Amino acid sequence: MKYFCLLLALMLSPPVFAQTGLPPAPLADRQLDDPVKEAAARNLMEELRCLKCQSQSIADSNAPMAGDMRSKVRERIAAGETPEQVRDWLVDRYGAWVTYDPPVSAITWPLWIAPVILLILAIWLARGRFRRKKDNE
Amino acid sequence: MRRWVLWVPLGLFAIFFAAFATGLIMPKDDIIQSRMVGKPMPEFSLPAAIDQRPALASSDLATGKPQLLNIFASWCLPCIAEAPQLLELERAGVDINAIAIRDRQEDITNFLTRWGNPYRRIGSDETSSVQLELGSSGVPETFVIDGNGVITHQHIGDIRKDDVAMLLEKLKEAE
Numbered sequence: 001m002k003y004f005c006l007l008l009a010l011m012l013s014p015p016v017f018a019q020t021g022l023p024p025a026p027l028a029d030r031q032l033d034d035p036v037k038e039a040a041a042r043n044l045m046e047e048l049r050c051l052k053c054q055s056q057s058i059a060d061s062n063a064p065m066a067g068d069m070r071s072k073v074r075e076r077i078a079a080g081e082t083p084e085q086v087r088d089w090l091v092d093r094y095g096a097w098v099t100y101d102p103p104v105s106a107i108t109w110p111l112w113i114a115p116v117i118l119l120i121l122a123i124w125l126a127r128g129r130f131r132r133k134k135d136n137e
Numbered sequence: 138m139r140r141w142v143l144w145v146p147l148g149l150f151a152i153f154f155a156a157f158a159t160g161l162i163m164p165k166d167d168i169i170q171s172r173m174v175g176k177p178m179p180e181f182s183l184p185a186a187i188d189q190r191p192a193l194a195s196s197d198l199a200t201g202k203p204q205l206l207n208i209f210a211s212w213c214l215p216c217i218a219e220a221p222q223l224l225e226l227e228r229a230g231v232d233i234n235a236i237a238i239r240d241r242q243e244d245i246t247n248f249l250t251r252w253g254n255p256y257r258r259i260g261s262d263e264t265s266s267v268q269l270e271l272g273s274s275g276v277p278e279t280f281v282i283d284g285n286g287v288i289t290h291q292h293i294g295d296i297r298k299d300d301v302a303m304l305l306e307k308l309k310e311a312e
Contacts, residue, residue, distance in 0.1 A: 022239045025264035051274035054167055064239055065274075068265035093272030095172050 027074040028067030034078070041074045044083040047100045048073070048090065057100065171272030171291045178206075178286045179270040183260025186237040186245050193234055193260030199286025203311035204232035205304065206280040207256070208268060210240050211248035213276040219295035220252035226301060227255035231308060235259045238268055238276050279304070283311035 032038040045059035052063040058070050069090075076086045087099055096102040104112060173179070178195045185192040198206060207223060209216040227233055235256040237245050245259070262268055271280065273291075281290035281304065290307045292300065 022241065022263055025266075051169060065265055065268075068239075069269065071264060072266065072269055090269075091172075093172055093269065094169055094274065097169055 022064075024064065024067040025071030027071040027078075029070070030074075032074055032078050037077050038074075040083050041077040044077070044086060045070055045073055048087070049098050049100060051094070051098070168293055169272075169274045170293070171274075171288075173272040174288050174291050176288060178282060178288060179267075181260075181267045181270060183236065183262055183267060186235075186240065186259040186261035187242055187249070189246075190254075190256060190259045193236065193258040195286065197234060197258055198282050199284065200232070201284040202232060203281065203283050203289075203308045204234060205308070206282055207233055207235045208238060208271070208273050208276055208278040208280075209235055210238045210276045211244040212240070213238075215295035216248075216277045217252055219277055219297075220255075222296040222298065222301050223255040224253045226296075226304065229301075229305060231305070232257060236262050236267055238262050238265055281307045281311055 032041060042059065046057050048058045048069065050056045050058045050061040050063055050066040050069070052065045053061050056066070058066040058073070073086055076089070077083065081089075087101075090098045091103075096105065096108070102108050102111075178198050180195045182194040183192060198204065205226065223233060233255050235258070237259055240261065240263070242261075245261075249256075260267070271288075273280075275293070277295050279292040279296060280288050281292075283289050289311045290304075292304065296304065
């Protein structure tokens with residue numbers, strides 16, 4: 001019984017082990033009342049990188065800071081900002097790094113050009129193949 | 138059939154190999170520098186984190202004298218490691234203000250009683266709101282701010298023994 005009580009006490013005291021004892025920010029896990037705005041906020045969250053756990057979006061992460069960022073995104077969208085304005089606000093502070101949809105710049109242009117080049121190359125190669133077949137017939 | 142086409146797969150392999158090899162060899166750099174360096178401090182006003190120190194607003198960070206703004210939390214271990222260095226900076230006559238992130242009054246009081254309190258003012262930022270305004274991505278971080286309230290330097294991570302002289306230098310440059 002003593003051990004059971006101890007176990008129960010341990011089970012009921014998660015804040016002791018939590019990183020911070022504070023509850024999440026007000027809008028971290030609470031949807032906005034307006035479904036259109038909530039959808040816009042949600043879409044944006046999936047394109048914003050968590051600063052603590054850098055391979056996750058803030059929509060996926062349980063880090064307290066990701067929760068704070070989600071709350072901030074919802075707050076700003078609820079206040080009437082467009083998702084692009086919120087994204088720009090974060091990019092102004094953290095750089096293009098923070099978004100999974102980075103703007104075209106001197107460093108990022110290959111991301112857009114590479115698929116086009118590969119497609120052209122593939123068509124060119126395929127064309128060569130088809131033509132050769134015909135010649136053999 | 139042109140001969141050189143045969144070499145294309147090998148060439149592609151070499152390119153991918155080079156890309157992955159550099160990715161493996163290069164040291165991991167996942168530190169995100171704030172883009173707010175060189176810009177004025179964003180406007181904010183935070184409530185006092187503890188009873189013994191006054192609250193912190195952005196107007197307190199443009200006093201005509203360069204100062205440090207330390208972002209810390211009682212739940213953050215490296216913040217304990219940097220505590221002696223902050224006290225040393227305070228003894229050297231540096232004004233240090235602080236923002237406590239996601240923290241409770243009693244926890245901050247305990248933390249400062251145990252590890253020393255080098256701060257003049259401490260604002261409590263319970264939802265990391267000012268931290269996001271600053272482009273700061275973790276605790277601890279320390280910003281050097283000039284007399285006009287412009288951020289001139291961001292130090293990411295705990296202040297080590299060797300960083301003290303560097304920060305004093307940065308404060309001098311900010312004059």
